[in-house]
Amino acid sequence: MLSELCGYLRNWFDRDKYIGDFTINNGVIIPLGDKSMNLLNGQYIRIVGSILNDGIYEYNSTKIEGLKDETFSGAVWSLAIPKEVVALAEEINAWQTKYGGADSAAVSPFSNESFGGYSYTKSTGNAENGSNGLGGWQSAYANRLNQWRKI
Numbered sequence: 578m579l580s581e582l583c584g585y586l587r588n589w590f591d592r593d594k595y596i597g598d599f600t601i602n603n604g605v606i607i608p609l610g611d612k613s614m615n616l617l618n619g620q621y622i623r624i625v626g627s628i629l630n631d632g633i634y635e636y637n638s639t640k641i642e643g644l645k646d647e648t649f650s651g652a653v654w655s656l657a658i659p660k661e662v663v664a665l666a667e668e669i670n671a672w673q674t675k676y677g678g679a680d681s682a683a684v685s686p687f688s689n690e691s692f693g694g695y696s697y698t699k700s701t702g703n704a705e706n707g708s709n710g711l712g713g714w715q716s717a718y719a720n721r722l723n724q725w726r727k728i
């Protein structure tokens with residue numbers, strides 16, 4: 578969810594960018610050539626240009642959970658994601674689990690009804706398309722997300 582959230586915000590909270598060739602072996606990312614990366618355990622990194630591992634991960638010098646072995650040419654970005662954004666990503670993930678994913682129509686059993694010649698459809702627009710209706714986590718959390726959103 579953190580990758581999706583940062584993509585939505587258009588804000589990766591990036592610090593340094595390491596470009597080149599990398600090998601990932603048993604959860605350890607190794608820059609090839611005469612390069613080093615200044616990363617701290619617990620810091621988030623973003624991998625770009627990989628076939629198997631594009632996304633955001635929590636860095637650990639001994640093993641990064643979720644990485645698959647490969648060699649690729651791309652970039653590794655060091656990130657400084659605020660703890661409030663990480664907590665918000667966890668909260669949004671719980672919200673999606675509770676309400677059936679990103680589609681807020683699942684929130685109500687009355688999203689579409691017809692009776693007595695009258696029909697009712699609940700809006701499922703979202704903040705992304707400018708609609709004022711309920712539209713998933715983007716709309717449900719819009720007020721709390723705006724402070725980190727880049728235009």
